[in-house]
Amino acid sequence: MTREEIQNGLSEILEEVAGVNPDDVSEEKSFTEDLEVDSLSMVEVVVAAEEKFGVKIPDDAVQDLRTVGDAITFIEKAAA
Amino acid sequence: MSSIDVVVTGLGATTPLGADVASTWDGMLTGRSGVHALEEEWAGDLPVRIAASLAEDPTTHFDRVLLRRLDRSEQIALIAARQAWADAGFAPKDGGEGDSLDRERLAVTFGTGIGGALTLLAQDDILETRGPRKVSPFTIPMLMPNGPAAWVGLELGALAGVHSPASACATGAEAIAMGLDVIRSGRADVVVAGGTESVIAPLPIAGFAAMRALSTRNDEPERASRPWDKNRDGFVLGEGAGALVLERADHARARGARIYARLAGAGLSSDGFDIVQPHPDGQIRAMRLALENAGVSPSDVHHINAHATSTPVGDMLEVEAIRKAIGDHPVLTSTKSMTGHLLGAAGAVESIATVLAVHHGVVPPTLNLDDPDEALDLDVAAGKPRDLQINVAINNSFGFGGHNVALVFQRA
Numbered sequence: 001m002t003r004e005e006i007q008n009g010l011s012e013i014l015e016e017v018a019g020v021n022p023d024d025v026s027e028e029k030s031f032t033e034d035l036e037v038d039s040l041s042m043v044e045v046v047v048a049a050e051e052k053f054g055v056k057i058p059d060d061a062v063q064d065l066r067t068v069g070d071a072i073t074f075i076e077k078a079a080a
Numbered sequence: 081m082s083s084i085d086v087v088v089t090g091l092g093a094t095t096p097l098g099a100d101v102a103s104t105w106d107g108m109l110t111g112r113s114g115v116h117a118l119e120e121e122w123a124g125d126l127p128v129r130i131a132a133s134l135a136e137d138p139t140t141h142f143d144r145v146l147l148r149r150l151d152r153s154e155q156i157a158l159i160a161a162r163q164a165w166a167d168a169g170f171a172p173k174d175g176g177e178g179d180s181l182d183r184e185r186l187a188v189t190f191g192t193g194i195g196g197a198l199t200l201l202a203q204d205d206i207l208e209t210r211g212p213r214k215v216s217p218f219t220i221p222m223l224m225p226n227g228p229a230a231w232v233g234l235e236l237g238a239l240a241g242v243h244s245p246a247s248a249c250a251t252g253a254e255a256i257a258m259g260l261d262v263i264r265s266g267r268a269d270v271v272v273a274g275g276t277e278s279v280i281a282p283l284p285i286a287g288f289a290a291m292r293a294l295s296t297r298n299d300e301p302e303r304a305s306r307p308w309d310k311n312r313d314g315f316v317l318g319e320g321a322g323a324l325v326l327e328r329a330d331h332a333r334a335r336g337a338r339i340y341a342r343l344a345g346a347g348l349s350s351d352g353f354d355i356v357q358p359h360p361d362g363q364i365r366a367m368r369l370a371l372e373n374a375g376v377s378p379s380d381v382h383h384i385n386a387h388a389t390s391t392p393v394g395d396m397l398e399v400e401a402i403r404k405a406i407g408d409h410p411v412l413t414s415t416k417s418m419t420g421h422l423l424g425a426a427g428a429v430e431s432i433a434t435v436l437a438v439h440h441g442v443v444p445p446t447l448n449l450d451d452p453d454e455a456l457d458l459d460v461a462a463g464k465p466r467d468l469q470i471n472v473a474i475n476n477s478f479g480f481g482g483h484n485v486a487l488v489f490q491r492a
């Protein structure tokens with residue numbers, strides 16, 4: 001999976017569970033501050049991402065995933 | 081009696097008869113039944129296969145993201161509250177300029193009899209089939225019984241308090257009584273009060289059926305809810321929500337609001353008798369306290385929207401209580417003959433019917449009273465609406481647990 005493919009997958013999830021416009025999603029965007037994903041929606045995003053990318057994202061890793069780029073990097077490594 | 085006068089300035093509802101107050105009221109006046117056969121596969125094995133479902137699918141009012149966070153009972157509470165809010169002449173929170181109402185003077189009293197049972201059941205299915213990690217993080221706020229009140233408060237920006245009484249089938253009425261107290265005690269100028277319920281699903285139906293509380297007239301859905309009729313055999317489960325904007329009368333007049341009626345008083349009592357069996361003494365006390373609270377006498381009461389759910393015991397017990405507390409002169413009706421029993425929303429939707437009866441001078445009919453119970457010696461508006469100049473009307477609501485609430489509405 002390329003970083004772009006992961007970003008596109010995350011965009012789909014963010015649109016579905018949190019109503020985020022895919023055009024607003026880019027690597028430097030913060031989930032909570034820029035994309036306004038609240039804590040409970042973030043739980044949904046994580047669970048959906050685990051399913052979509054076939055990875056495990058432990059709860060204690062989630063707090064370090066501040067930006068979309070952080071999440072892409074985590075998923076890239078976890079899927080490798 | 082309180083020196084603070086409280087009036088009703090806004091109404092909102094979504095019910096088995098219609099998606100708003102106008103269509104619900106029209107359905108009542110034309111004597112339409114909202115009861116139908118349950119065609120869903122899950123209903124096949126149930127002893128009861130009829131219900132009064134909503135006339136309109138509520139999900140069309142919300143975007144996909146919000147729908148992930150709202151139990152159906154919360155959706156319809158919001159729909160009813162939005163309607164009542166607009167009907168009272170206030171602007172929606174995100175409607176640009178908005179209105180000048182001080183949100184620190186706005187409270188919400190909104191209840192549900194059961195809470196987010198549909199969410200609880202659906203998420204339990206997910207837990208069983210897909211595991212705990214797939215359970216929605218919104219499960220708790222969707223099933224908590226204060227959820228509907230909280231969502232209404234959030235949407236309108238209420239800052240004077242959000243309250244959610246729970247008294248089974250008296251919940252909607254108790255919420256209105258609580259709203260009256262909140263305004264009279266000076267804690268708010270405006271209260272959005274109401275009730276909501278949406279539990280048409282196998283387990284709630286099986287539970288009520290196990291109590292032998294539901295009608296099993298599966299072959300004749302529209303004839304199943306028949307309060308005071310000799311052949312009544314239980315209530316019909318319904319779903320819906322109703323909301324009323326209660327307001328200090330001087331506040332309403334100062335802003336030139338339309339006033340439907342006064343909420344003149346409320347009477348509350350508890351039976352101290354049985355967890356589910358009603359007792360006439362508690363009902364009598366509630367009605368007498370309500371009249372005292374409103375400062376009116378029994379002879380002023382022209383109309384009663386009765387609790388009358390179509391159960392063999394309850395209907396005639398209430399008749400006895402009305403005769404003792406008020407007399408034999410009021411014109412009775414049971415709009416449950418059309419809406420089914422809306423449980424926690426019943427007191428709210430029936431208060432709306434009572435307010436409109438006072439406002440328009442017409443009592444909506446009771447359907448299916450073909451062969452009145454021999455003990456029915458009071459005047460019921462059976463079959464068709466009754467034109468009646470109403471000074472004072474009472475709405476009765478009684479709930480499992482022995483909760484009795486009587487509300488007094490008076491022509492403004």
